[in-house]
Amino acid sequence: METELSKKLGIEHAIFGFTPFPAVAAAITRAGGFGVLGAVRYTAPDDLKRDLDWMQENTGGLPYGLDVVMPAKKVEGVTEAEVEAMIPEGHRQFVQETLAKYGVPHLAEGEASGWRITGWMEQVARNQLDVAFDYPIKLLANALGSPPADVVERAHAQNVLVAALAGSAKHAKRHAEAGIDIVVAQGYEAGGHTGEIASMVLTPEVVDAVGPLPVLAAGGIGSGEQIAAGIALGAQGVWLGSLWLTTTEAEMHSRALTAKLLAAGSGDTVRSRALTGKPARQLRTEWTDAWDDPSGPGTLPMPLQGLLVAEAVSRIQKHEVEPLLGTPVGQIVGRMNSERSVQAVFDDLTRGFERAVDRINRIAGRSQ
Amino acid sequence: METELSKKLGIEHAIFGFTPFPAVAAAITRAGGFGVLGAVRYTAPDDLKRDLDWMQENTGGLPYGLDVVMPAKKVEGVTEAEVEAMIPEGHRQFVQETLAKYGVPHLAEGEASGWRITGWMEQVARNQLDVAFDYPIKLLANALGSPPADVVERAHAQNVLVAALAGSAKHAKRHAEAGIDIVVAQGYEAGGHTGEIASMVLTPEVVDAVGPLPVLAAGGIGSGEQIAAGIALGAQGVWLGSLWLTTTEAEMHSRALTAKLLAAGSGDTVRSRALTGKPARQLRTEWTDAWDDPSGPGTLPMPLQGLLVAEAVSRIQKHEVEPLLGTPVGQIVGRMNSERSVQAVFDDLTRGFERAVDRINRIAGRSQ
Structure with missing residues (x-):
């Protein structure tokens, strides 16, 4: 499963796995995909440092990334206590x-x-970035809106690609204008923050809106058949989050x-x-x-x-x-x-993808 | 685009087009797909007779079908006036x-x-069926639940395949138990009555639930790339409704x-x-x-x-x-x-499908 994006990142399969667990992220990378560690729970920079050290030791030089949450809207000029006081x-x-x-x-x-998730997440995320940029991460993803311009610049200066999630073609265009490198088209069926447009409709809309920027299909993808569907819709790869929650490595x-x-x-x-x-x-x-x-x-x-x-x-x-x-x-x-290892899940994905390609070719009347 | 189902029906492409307009249904059939005429608006049997006569003259012996609305729940023992009186x-x-x-x-x-759509639709639908079974229709679809057992029997006795729409694997299983031949998996993104499960997730769930019965993917499909995605998900064809509303033949x-x-x-x-x-x-x-x-x-x-x-x-x-x-x-x-003819839309679908298959093969590293 090789796309321009997977070649650029040096991975075997264009399968991106988002997870809050370092053991899962590392296993995805080792299996030939691209593990993306969710950083939202690391409020203490030292905890992130410890887990990135662990990632370095357990990915054998293969690439991985980090996902931060930087809300598009900043809360300025008020304290957290003042905002707490707004709660009825x-x-x-x-x-x-x-x-x-x-x-x-x-x-x-x-x-x-x-x-x-608060308005102060930006400061937390910036502290995380200060740690992360000391490691050879290959991708920085933002789960909530476009990252600030200076973050995109800093990432690019270190050859780190920047990804952002979008639930509509309009949001995807805004990301592209912000200079990001990859759009994750997050369909209605996805876990976490989602819009109302389902992946079947959203993926090609986003591909058309931001092409030639690479798009990853996210939402509803948990099998090789669904990966083939995402690729059919024009994506250069897929972004899976939910599927890893029941792997044996998940904590x-x-x-x-x-x-x-x-x-x-x-x-x-x-x-x-x-x-x-x-x-x-x-x-x-x-x-x-x-x-x-x-x-x-x-x-x-x-x-x-x-x-x-x-x-x-x-x-x-x-x-x-x-x-x-x-x-x-x-x-x-x-x-x-069922609970299975990341490697077993990953093998199912790649085998299922090959089966789906075989079937499509039979139906399309292509000789193999 | 040939599947077991398309071979069984003798059509060139496993593309099923649902439409309330005879001119659209006939054009879909002539283009090499399978036109399905929605019967819900024919309250007078003679109107349906007139349009089926027209279909016969304009499909050149190629196959087409009829879609009726038979609500699963019957309203019995009350008059329409009594039900009207229940409205606050x-x-x-x-x-x-x-x-x-x-x-x-x-x-x-x-x-x-x-x-x-009322509880009395069943009688209307039965009147429609009395007309329809005099014509060589090849498919009878029910848009609301499983059709009654005697209708399934009557259809099968005339070599008419029976299809039913399902928004969940559970509904699909119920249809299979009712003896139908084809399940249309209608995703959240579809027009008309839908459930909450998006096509990306629903299609393979329904395929697994009712296989080896053929499943058509419906919902979110309006391009050849989306057709390829539906096929990747295990469908034996696709069911498109919305796309035809802006064709030049639509009234x-x-x-x-x-x-x-x-x-x-x-x-x-x-x-x-x-x-x-x-x-x-x-x-x-x-x-x-x-x-x-x-x-x-x-x-x-x-x-x-x-x-x-x-x-x-x-x-x-x-x-x-x-x-x-x-x-x-x-x-x-x-x-x-844009407003285009059914033939132009259909050509785009089949060309887009071939392009999507080419792209998947490139990404899968299959030599062509």
């Missing part, structure tokens, strides 16, 4: 009532609350969450604002139902919702409160039915 | 107020109101509606219950916005919503009230930007 008391009460209803225990003294919060992922069908996700205030696809749970219920207070805009629920989400995860336990994941969760 | 007065008022707000004129004396309600379709982007549709009471993708208009607005009365369940809005929709169409004017259409509407 009724919403705080709703969080506490919902947690109480399910008997969710508190965190222990000193236990850290989870990550949250999920809890066994209960892994069990939920393995059991879930494609209809068990929802595009909800419950997590960050922007629509993000995730497992549908009684927690997302509570936020999406018209009789409740509804969600707050980003960054307020993320601030509001951060501690609650940590409590739910920490104590494995099953009905409320969720995670961002795409509709492909319906096919994530 | 507040909803009727909302219709009148909304029409008044936009100055929508009344229909002229004796002018017929448009079609509506749309009004030029204003065609202009709206040509101008619309992929983000200009909405999955709304406004038309029938079940979620159906259509152009987003001020009419759908009014029904989807939380401050309004909301929609009624099928068949009440269809009964409630039938006359209003006719008035809007008849008088071309631009802000309210809509039609079922999929996200592919973003690519319907």
